[in-house]
Amino acid sequence: MAVMEVAFPAEFGEAWNRRQVSDALLMGNCRYGLIGPDGTEDYGDTTETAGFFMSRAVLDEEELLLFAIAPQYRRRGLGNVLLGRFIDSARANGMSRVFLEMRRNNPAGFLYAAHGFREIGLRPAYYRTPDGSRIDAISQELTFDN
Template sequence: MTPEIMAAIYAVAFPNGRAWSAAEISDMLASSLIFAIEGDVGFAIGRVIVDEAELLTIAVAPEHQGEGLGLVLLNQFETESKTRGACWAILEVAQDNAAALALYTRSGYEICGERPGYYSRPNGEQITASLMKKALR
């Protein structure tokens, strides 16, 4: 999957956020610490530093959301993270993203903190991010 396709999926998957450009995605993926899990209509991007994995994003095309693809990508992210030596996974998610919160909670992630006003919406609203973690080993 090219960075251009990833950027297009990201833009429609997160219409209330700032879209990532193809150049930003390409620059991210140039790092040896960062990896992508790719599906036909979605992807996940993560990184592992020492023993900690961070899920940077999961994006699934809107017409395919709710089909379990997010769970597949999350499981593949965790598997790759363990292969790279991670013992923990962390992520942040907007508190108004009920579907993502439900996915992460069902998958064993627990809220461990928050970042008030972390996400900005097009209307200027500031949304708190929940920080979540999960033991991988």
């Protein structure tokens, strides 16, 4: 939750609250991964977590619900490592594809593209900014040849 509080710009309302996260994890088809500041897998027993992902699987598809690296740990390759771990584990768990939805112009879009995600859909004017303007949401997928 500490990473969530600092990683998502408040003006887009993308961060989840503690109740939303705990409810999702209790459903049984959601999972998460943590990364420490040194790039190792974080099992929640370190003094600080640098980033996390949370996903939901349904049948042979997995959706990346949340993905974040705390601002002070960005530009160190941690997002690349964490996303790679997520993708590898989805493939190992028998998923045929993973998908995500992101705000247009999200800087993480370059990271997703580098890992092979491609745009498959658009939700026009999905996000609202404080000034009332709207931003599209972009759906992306990565398919596996299992």
